Amino acid sequence: MSVQVADPVADLVQAAKRVLPGGTFGNMPAEVVLKEGKGGRIWDEAGREYVDFLLGSGPMFIGHAHPEVTAAVEAQVPLGTTYFGNNRHGIALAEAIVDAVPCAEQVRFVCSGTEADLYAMRAARAFRRRDKILKFEGGYHGMSDYALMSMAPRNPGNFPRAIPDSAGIPKSVQDEMLIAAFNDVEMAESLIKEHKDELAGVIVEPFQRLLPPAPGFLQALRRITQEHGIPLIFDEVVTGFRFAYGGAQEYYGVTPDLCTLGKIVGGGFALAAIAGRADIMAHFDKLAVADEDFLFQVGTLSGNPVAAVAGLATLEVLKRPGTYEQVFASGRTLMAALDGLLKKAGIKAQIVGEPPLFDVLFTDQTVRDYRDTLKGDKALATRFNQLLRARGIMKGESKYYVSLAHTQADIDHTINAWAESIAELKKG
Template sequence: MTDQRDLIARAARVLPGGVLGSHRSGPDLEFVVRDARGPYLWDADGKRYFDYLLGSGPMLLGHAHPAVVEAVQKQAARGTTFMLLNEPIIELAEEVVRAVPAAEQVRFMSSGSEATFFALRVARAFRRRDKIMKFEGGFHGTHDYALMSTSPRSPKAFPAAMADSAGIPHAITEEVLVAPYNDLATTEALLAAHHHELAAVIVEPYQRVIVPQPGFLQGLRAVTQRYGVPLVFDEIVTGFRLAYGGAQEYYGVVPDVAALGKVLAGGFPLAAVAGRADIMRHFDAALEGSPDYVWQAGTLNGNPVAAVAGLATLAELRKAGVYQKLFATGTRLRDGLAALARRHGMPAQVSGEPPVFDIIFTDSPIVDYRATLTADRRRIALFNEECLKCGVVKAVNKIYVSLAHSDADVDATLAVFDAALAAVAARTT
């Protein structure tokens, strides 16, 4: 087998930064995945890791789930992509309509960024307006309209937007208004002033690991309805994770349009826009040539391999007791981490819902993005580094829990968290 150090060196020569995106493990901590099963990863040198990154969320069942593997293998032998209607994708669309409260019709694409991009495009076509309102700190993918005020170190006064990436035309910042998450009064005031120019309001109903305050989503739904502005839920993370019907079911608030991905396809490249039929009709190719038509197409859209992976995943999630198990595992891990932080005397908040949460090193309650700016970034980086050294992989700012994680896995992970917090305390106090 190829030596891991050699693989990392080869990656550095042909991949910018030697990585696949923004996720970096840190100096001397990069590794190459050789195998993954259940809640575990193995690197090219054979070291095993507890996986709480889960491919950035899609692997809710764990890696290489037998039902998903079997479905994919069978479909691959019958064809992998057609760019034409096929039975698996029709069945998956029907299941999305049954599961997701907002879904009357569904349009498929290949990534979460595409889903939010086209959710906003179809909203602009429906409203015949250009501007979008989003919430500071919310992440909606990597297209130009999404990468606005996602992680500003020095935020501007609302509603001014700040581009998060080089290469985004300055003109786009003028098309995006930014509101404070969990601040309904300010959001209402901004909508009152700007509703006439807004195509949509897009929100992560559960923003990163910040839980919506009681009444916030309900109030946002009411004020957008009052002004006739479509409300878009970005459920790329929350869809099929917080509940089978996603955040809409979990929080009891139904938007006009939802963007779905990650869990939807069980680890394969597939995402969707789902929503009201009168909005979704703008995707109908019969309208081509009219001012109402929204052009959306993609070579791999609706491919049957991703569709059968999604169908197999959703079938597992419909089984009795599945979400109770997920929440029990997540609650035990989340509350255990919070208890350890208190025991080590660390100023920290363990923020989020049981299936996905994180530790944030601050005394401030985490109610919005600006509260996260009070966090000790060095401690966050050290905690992640110490976890990885001890064989626990997590996202930079999230801990994803899977149905494959057992009680024994949680015990072992909490032991790693304990050691990591001790190391952080020793290096920073």
């Protein structure tokens, strides 16, 4: 007679498959059921421990359950979690953003990066009284109809034609977006010149997914957009407060007209922001512009005090001397170790990214834009990730997010897991 042993994880997976499409929230596979995070580690429902390079898809830059963030949230919750009106913590967070981020003269809070990007594009349209937005192939700006154009085309077409990434997007949206190749100054310049009279704005991830900007690329975008009075939007949802306290605009030394922030700025809660030039942000102010130029924007949870205190506590930690140096040192050590192991094994691969955010691409060809990234051996990357998961490394499909909380023990564990997994890859 066999005894049935209850498997709580299998039960959860089964329940998820019953009530969630695809069995998931849309982010990670159904079999990954996470329970607890602390510092740079995370545990699943089966009790397995991982060094966490997923970091909640990026927000947990100073580590899970940071004591100062926890204390700030615990102090706020009994006072109420949302009011809809202004509150002192949201105001303080907006001030902190204005102090930190070069382009930020004013701030509007929303709850997700998707919303921030959607409203930044809308603000550019309101300001310019024109419709078209230029984005870059492979660039991710959230899930709006306009953003989901040529983000991950399986069969890239001819520039500048936009290809929808999702079902359910009205056909007309395609005609409102122009697509250029990341890191191609000539293409961007000729498209902007040709369409200058219809263009409302240019949106770019200053560090696109894993791709650093080629020297001079962001500077050229800045020059060309400025020449034609077209707002340049940096999507800093990932890079904000990560590449430097002032984000990628500080790190790469190029100031856009608007930027969007998310992830780190909400300290692990639902908060994101549009920030930028006061004359463009004025479109959010009914009294500052003509009726037809007013950008109508409200949100139930915008700037709620719990997310605001979590964001403020996170920024307090990040402001301390040595924080960015520590993250960059950890990232550099990890990148060099992985590169060395792959080279020693004779595997065609390269490490792409910057120290706070990188991954391996399994190709030895030059990688500068989205189409180059398709040259990477995806099956090998998936296999590598699976081998690593089994050895206590949690990461997304294509990113290692490095945290201030990652310790030397976390780094050592990761390097060992890499060595073992690469040995497995070699076996085939």
